[in-house]
Amino acid sequence: MAQTSQEVVQAARKAGSRMADRNTPFIYNEWYVAAFADEVGRSLLRRTLLGRDVILYRTEGGQAVALDNRCIHRSYPLSEGFLDGDTVVCGYHGFRYDVTGTLVQVPSQDRCPKGVGVRQYPIVERGPLLWIWLGEEEADPARLPPHQWITEPDWVCSKGYFHLQGNYVSLHENLLDLTHLSFLHAKSFGTPDYAAAKFRAEINEGRFALLRDVVPTTLPPVWAKPTGMEGYPQAARIVRSEFMAPSLHTVAVRFYDNALPEADRPEFRIRTAHIPTPETHGSTHYFIVHGRDFAQDQEWITQFMHDELFKAFQEDVDGMQHLEQMLEKADDDFFEISVASDRASVEMRKYIKARAEAEAAQRLERTAEQPVQAPSRLAGVA
Ligand code: FES
Ligand SMILES: [Fe+2]
Secondary structure, eight states: OOOOOHHHHHHHHHHHTTSOOTTSOOOOSSEEEEEEGGGOSSSOEEEEETTEEEEEEEOTTOOEEEEESBOTTTOOBGGGSEEETTEEEOTTTOOEEOTTOBEEEOTTOSOOOSSOBOOEEOEEEETTEEEEEOSSSOOOGGGSOSOGGGGSTTOEEEEEEEEESSOHHHHHHHHHOGGGGGTTTTTTTOOTTTTTSOEEEEEETTEEEEEEEEEEEOOOHHHHHHHTOTTOTTEEEEEEEEEEETTEEEEEEEEEETTSOTTTOOOEEEEEEEEEEEEETTEEEEEEEEEESSSTTOHHHHHHHHHHHHHHHHHHHHHHHHHHHHHHTOOTTOOOOOOGGGHHHHHHHHHHHHHHHHHHHHHHHHHHHSOOOOOOSSTTOO
């Protein structure tokens, strides 16, 4: 019976201890997608983001607003209250908050305590995405991860969402090594030659990419039909799969006819923005925007690709759930080994862990400087 030697187990555990996993704290100082823009309107949308309970709504003027969901009076969820104009009224005793989260009315008294309220989170709206900043550092829109193609006219996009029962680090790792296309996606957009195709990793500070050239190959229907290469064995599938930020992974693929000379062959490009926003350590909001830069006026292609892709992404969502259930049960015997195609994801996980722990240490320092008082029914009477 094969048994992994203790030496290998120890080495694997040592390597694993430097890599982010489901127990790693979240990185708050990043822009994350809170919702699709069309999900947020004139009612209170409740969403848990990085463990924080948040409400989202739009003002009468259409501006998106994000506030902490916990009323500062007796912690009633504001999502159970209602919007009155641009203000939020708590559904318990009627405390009223404006768009900045400032308390502006206490119905039981004339005087409203000054300078108190719920936390307001900065929001940036870009095309179909609403980005939120939950961190302590300044919310600088220049720090948004690069995704401008989504709003460029060359790219025809469709979008979708999964509520994924798994940690966001596992999802990033899934996206950084597409070896799994030949197995997890064997019945959808994977092909048997994908796993063994040549690959290389690109490692930069905060950016990790795995590049794979699958040439020549036969494309699966989702790409073969729209590019007119059904059943054709001389296709090229050139893939760049890249971690751009804890909140964004982009897969960019080029297809062409490998039998044609380079100067003459048309190229077909698709991109997919995989956008994980941690909900809890065991669940993730998984937003997806998919686009192509060819046959933009062919509505059937948009619909066909969308339907086929989301069937395949469902396989990832199911796979991540299986994984999460195994990881939840991890005991003292737990170890995992990595192979060459994991290089980019190992570096990515080390990066997440280092950043997350540095941020957590800063949080601890801040808390030590400003000790939080235990809640008291007598404290803070205003
Ligand atoms: S709990 Fe919100 S007003 Fe009392
Ligand atoms: Fe996948």
